[in-house]
Amino acid sequence: MEHRIEQIKKQLHAQSYKLTPQREATVRVLLEREEDHLSAEDVYLLVKEKAPEIGLATVYRTLELLSELKIVDKINFGDGVSRYDLRKEGAEHFHHHLVCTECGSVEEIIEDLLGDVEKIVEKNWGFQVKDHRLTFHGICKQCQEAAVQSTTTS
Numbered sequence: 001m002e003h004r005i006e007q008i009k010k011q012l013h014a015q016s017y018k019l020t021p022q023r024e025a026t027v028r029v030l031l032e033r034e035e036d037h038l039s040a041e042d043v044y045l046l047v048k049e050k051a052p053e054i055g056l057a058t059v060y061r062t063l064e065l066l067s068e069l070k071i072v073d074k075i076n077f078g079d080g081v082s083r084y085d086l087r088k089e090g091a092e093h094f095h096h097h098l099v100c101t102e103c104g105s106v107e108e109i110i111e112d113l114l115g116d117v118e119k120i121v122e123k124n125w126g127f128q129v130k131d132h133r134l135t136f137h138g139i140c141k142q143c144q145e146a147a148v149q150s151t152t153t154s
């Protein structure tokens with residue numbers, strides 16, 4: 001955790017920004033809840049527990065700054081809510097997501113998997129790929145199992 005904070009601090013310094021206590025509180029929440037995909041409101045409520053003096057606008061500005069600096073990625077899973085996702089340490093690409101349309105759970109795929117697809121895009125369209133976002137919508141394992149159970153017991 002401290003090591004990730006140090007790293008983010010360096011990333012901010014490189015762009016002449018400071019890791020102010022408000023920004024640090026926001027970053028800590030994102031690190032603690034790294035597996036989650038929090039909305040600005042979610043982040044704000046968690047930051048407030050640590051730093052009650054912080055306002056929503058400050059948290060919001062911090063999240064925008066972090067996403068401009070590519071420390072977090074802003075994602076939308078189609079429900080109209082922007083969520084903030086910390087970029088994995090050393091990740092060249094944004095990780096992929098599996099979104100369950102039944103229960104709303106979000107799983108992450110850290111492996112890139114798209115190396116071949118990128119090569120095809122670069123070759124056939126002459127497009128230099130810098131990043132990509134991939135979200136699969138479907139039914140998670142738990143929901144599939146629950147569906148099987150409810151048909152066998154009824």
Ligand SMILES: [Zn+2]
Binds near residue numbers: 037095108
């Ligand atoms: Zn994610």
Ligand SMILES: [Zn+2]
Binds near residue numbers: 103
């Ligand atoms: Zn599900």
